[in-house]
Amino acid sequence: MPKASVKTIFGxxxxxxxxxxxxxxxxxxxxxxxxxxxxxxxxxxxxNIALENIVKLAQALSVRAKDLFDALP
Amino acid sequence: MPKASVKTIFGxxxxxxxxxxxxxxxxxxxxxxxxxxxxxxxxxxxxNIALENIVKLAQALSVRAKDLFDALP
Known part of the structure; x- marks a missing residue:
């Protein structure tokens, strides 16, 4: 199985x-x-979502941006 | 003092x-x-750095991507 990409893990x-x-x-x-x-x-x-949109989505989900990175290296 | 932008905090x-x-x-x-x-x-x-480059920089610093977000909301 190929390694999941960063974009897939984030998604x-x-x-x-x-x-x-x-x-x-x-x-x-x-x-x-x-x-x-x-x-x-x-x-x-x-x-390949960028910083500002990452923070917008995190706020819309009432989480911190870093919480979206839990599964990433 | 104006609020620091997401890009400035990350930088x-x-x-x-x-x-x-x-x-x-x-x-x-x-x-x-x-x-x-x-x-x-x-x-x-x-x-406005995007996901793949965030992960590349984190790896180059031997930290997790989420560690770059500690100061962000």
Whole structure:
């Protein structure tokens, strides 16, 4: 099995936290001021998300940015 | 005093960890496979660094990516 990419690991963590909150992708995107398609792309590991959007998503999930990195090296 | 931006807070954390290691910007950049000017721009809060490069810099500093987020919300 190939090693999961950084983007995939991050996306999985994001999805997991979002689902814990019971938020749809659309609801999370609205809370963060981002587009739903963008959030979907991040969750699928297709986007190399940058710092400012990482912090926006963390705040929209009521977690700290570092909590999204728990599964990363 | 205006609130420090996410990019500035991250850049300050990066610089602090780099200096703890005794690495020059050039040495850190080489270890991470990035350009020295890019690392300088991140440290000055000029760059909205993305996920893959965050992980590269963390590994080059022998820390976890989340350790670069300690000062962020």
């Amino acid at each position: 999985t963590a994001l999805r997991s936290l979002r689902e814990e909150r019971g938020y749809s992708q659309e609801h999370l995107a609205e809370r963060a001021g981002l587009h739903r398609n963008y959030v979907g792309g991040v969750e699928r590991g297709e986007r | 300050t954390a990066l610089r602090s960890l780099r200096e703890e290691r005794g690495y020059s910007q050039e040495h850190l950049a080489e270890r991470a496979g990035l350009h020295r000017n890019y690392v300088g721009g991140v440290e000055r809060g000029e760059r």
